[in-house]
Amino acid sequence: MADVLTYVLHFQGAFNKNSLGAVSEGAARAQEIGGQCHAVVVGGEDLSDELCSSLGAYGATRVFRAAGLEGLAQPVIDVMAKVIDDHGHSYALFGGGLLGFEIGAGLAARKQAGVTMEVTQVRAENGKLVAERPILQDSKVSVSRYRGDLGIIIGRINAFETVTRDGGSAEVVDVDVDYSPWSNQATMVARGEQRGADVDIEGADILVAGGRGLGKPEGFELVEQLAAAFGGNTAVAATRAVVDAGWYPYAAQIGQTGKTVSPKLYLAAGISGAIQHKVGMQSSENIIAINKDANAPIFEFSDLGVVGDLNKILPRLADAIKAKKGG
Amino acid sequence: MKICVLVKEVPDAAVEKRIDPSTGRMDRSGEKNLNPYDTHAIEAAMQIREGGAVQVDEIVALTMGPESAMRALHKAVSLGADRSIHLTDPALAGSDVAATGYALSKALASEQPDLVLLGQQSDDGECYTIGAVVADHLQMPSLTQVIKMDVEDGALRCERQAEYGYDTVQVRLPAVISVGDAINEPRYPSLKAIMGARKKPLEQVAAGDVGIDPGLVGADGSRVQCGDFHDPPAKAPGQVIEDEDTSETVDKIVAWLEERKLI
Ligand SMILES: Cc1cc2nc3c(=O)[nH]c(=O)nc-3n(C[C@H](O)[C@H](O)[C@H](O)COP(=O)(O)OP(=O)(O)OC[C@H]3O[C@@H](n4cnc5c(N)ncnc54)[C@H](O)[C@@H]3O)c2cc1C
Numbered sequence A: 001m002a003d004v005l006t007y008v009l010h011f012q013g014a015f016n017k018n019s020l021g022a023v024s025e026g027a028a029r030a031q032e033i034g035g036q037c038h039a040v041v042v043g044g045e046d047l048s049d050e051l052c053s054s055l056g057a058y059g060a061t062r063v064f065r066a067a068g069l070e071g072l073a074q075p076v077i078d079v080m081a082k083v084i085d086d087h088g089h090s091y092a093l094f095g096g097g098l099l100g101f102e103i104g105a106g107l108a109a110r111k112q113a114g115v116t117m118e119v120t121q122v123r124a125e126n127g128k129l130v131a132e133r134p135i136l137q138d139s140k141v142s143v144s145r146y147r148g149d150l151g152i153i154i155g156r157i158n159a160f161e162t163v164t165r166d167g168g169s170a171e172v173v174d175v176d177v178d179y180s181p182w183s184n185q186a187t188m189v190a191r192g193e194q195r196g197a198d199v200d201i202e203g204a205d206i207l208v209a210g211g212r213g214l215g216k217p218e219g220f221e222l223v224e225q226l227a228a229a230f231g232g233n234t235a236v237a238a239t240r241a242v243v244d245a246g247w248y249p250y251a252a253q254i255g256q257t258g259k260t261v262s263p264k265l266y267l268a269a270g271i272s273g274a275i276q277h278k279v280g281m282q283s284s285e286n287i288i289a290i291n292k293d294a295n296a297p298i299f300e301f302s303d304l305g306v307v308g309d310l311n312k313i314l315p316r317l318a319d320a321i322k323a324k325k326g327g
Numbered sequence B: 001m002k003i004c005v006l007v008k009e010v011p012d013a014a015v016e017k018r019i020d021p022s023t024g025r026m027d028r029s030g031e032k033n034l035n036p037y038d039t040h041a042i043e044a045a046m047q048i049r050e051g052g053a054v055q056v057d058e059i060v061a062l063t064m065g066p067e068s069a070m071r072a073l074h075k076a077v078s079l080g081a082d083r084s085i086h087l088t089d090p091a092l093a094g095s096d097v098a099a100t101g102y103a104l105s106k107a108l109a110s111e112q113p114d115l116v117l118l119g120q121q122s123d124d125g126e127c128y129t130i131g132a133v134v135a136d137h138l139q140m141p142s143l144t145q146v147i148k149m150d151v152e153d154g155a156l157r158c159e160r161q162a163e164y165g166y167d168t169v170q171v172r173l174p175a176v177i178s179v180g181d182a183i184n185e186p187r188y189p190s191l192k193a194i195m196g197a198r199k200k201p202l203e204q205v206a207a208g209d210v211g212i213d214p215g216l217v218g219a220d221g222s223r224v225q226c227g228d229f230h231d232p233p234a235k236a237p238g239q240v241i242e243d244e245d246t247s248e249t250v251d252k253i254v255a256w257l258e259e260r261k262l263i
């Protein structure tokens, strides 16, 4: 048997896009090694039969549903470990995000399995799955091969495309799980809190993004002035570093635990270009980076890199663009 | 309360990181340093101690690594840990995440901590996952990427950013928490602390001392083999401007934007 088990995260009655990507990827790869793709969902009443069987459209043939706490990794580890024990899946596959890392790694510990994270490509080789992972700031790619009965693959965000097929409907199987005592030691107090204003940036043609290099919350004034100079359908975006620091709203965050965008222009000021940021904006049509450190990783994937102090450049760039537009 | 902090030695930020083609492992010959993300974990332990909500009896730093990794422990105690443990054994070399987490959990089990803290990621392997592995072996609850943590009667109130926004999670101790870099601003060690670091107890332990099964660690005990290192598809390098004269720089940016009809 060479079946693939995926975990599908949901929130407020909707499945996570990256989890659906993992189901599609799992289905395609399982087929290549003569197996099927199954999914695990853990949660409450909102996991209706109809919602769960809809995962069939993405390629899952069976959905294991367990009642349990949502948004925490350890209950899911208990469920997946039980399903794998009962059924004998060969691989566990996760889409990108945060929870998949925690579940995949915990499952690796529980089942003495190998794990690869940040995977951008999975392929079949001699009836087994092999995972490719970019390493060292994406300067190299490493290939993982697994030993033992189970291999764990944690995707990078947006790495797996969702593919739907007509008429697919999955069988829904309820599983009863005795949760580990330590799984019951954590409880969710509040989930998915949106910190800061509810700004809408997803449809913008131009995004002017600011990071920790702005130096202080007021630094965002420079970014906002530049965005205003561009005018039209332009919005302001941010990195996790500045959102965590409370300088800018979470709704404007781009990256692994924020939004994925592909505007006509992405102008990054004072942003280092960490992988978790890059994954949310790398498909922008044009990327400009302004950073005072010539070795900043962002210059590796920008179309125009400007090595300099944003405090000097941003205000004058805003003036010059305004002048151009006015003239 | 006893806190154990996991710390790792990594190539210094200024060293170009590379895989040694002969071993297929990280080239660790250059200058090395304490993983910068781990200084946030030590600082978090210090702030719990200084916060006074709970009495912290001991902060113990633990690393697994070769001889040189001892320096990461010196740095950790100069930042506030009371003593340190160096898990070192040739049998551990080449361990993957699952094997490293297992070995660390064995060393931790003999310390019986109430709280294990670690960094959000290492600067070299960037696997983000050691905490989750350690926690499952220790049978403790765990969260990663925590940016706010308060102690309230035997439990931690933790905040972190997840897929849909910020989550607040209550975790009863004992627990394993990996902290995000936004949790605090680590202090600099005083000269006195640096000088005193070598006097704080440092214990070396081998795999057998803490009951590590040799079949589950090292390159042979690891269930994932990373290899076939190759270059990603080449991407045409972008244009770069060094800002010397800002009016000129701005003119160039504007021209670039106009060429692409972006203004
Ligand atoms: C699980 C996980 C999920 C994550 N999710 C996200 C996510 O969704 N989005 C995200 O953005 N990050 C995310 N991160 C964090 C990410 O790894 C980086 O820490 C973050 O993107 C860094 O933000 P930054 O570029 O603003 O800050 P830094 O990395 O600190 O970079 C600041 C940059 O500003 C430059 N600078 C400083 N002063 C100036 C100046 N005067 N002029 C010009 N340049 C200057 C510096 O040279 C530096 O390159 C995540 C991390 C993890 C582990």
Ligand SMILES: Cc1cc2nc3c(=O)[nH]c(=O)nc-3n(C[C@H](O)[C@H](O)[C@H](O)COP(=O)(O)OP(=O)(O)OC[C@H]3O[C@@H](n4cnc5c(N)ncnc54)[C@H](O)[C@@H]3O)c2cc1C
Residues within 6 Å of the ligand: A114, A115, A116, A117, A133, A135, A136, A142, A144, B006, B007, B008, B025, B026, B035, B037, B038, B041, B062, B063, B064, B065, B095, B096, B097, B098, B100, B104, B117, B118, B119, B120, B121, B122, B124, B125, B126, B127, B128, B129, B130, B131, B224, B226
């Ligand atoms: C480029 C590269 C890619 C790799 N890819 C994989 C892979 O896909 N799968 C895999 O299984 N292994 C992989 N490895 C091996 C893995 O990095 C090592 O097993 C490593 O010991 C643990 O991973 P990390 O340091 O990246 O952990 P992370 O999970 O990023 O580290 C988080 C925290 O754990 C603590 N910690 C980590 N290691 C130690 C230690 N030795 N002693 C004390 N505390 C520690 C630190 O507090 C650190 O901040 C890779 C290694 C490299 C260099």
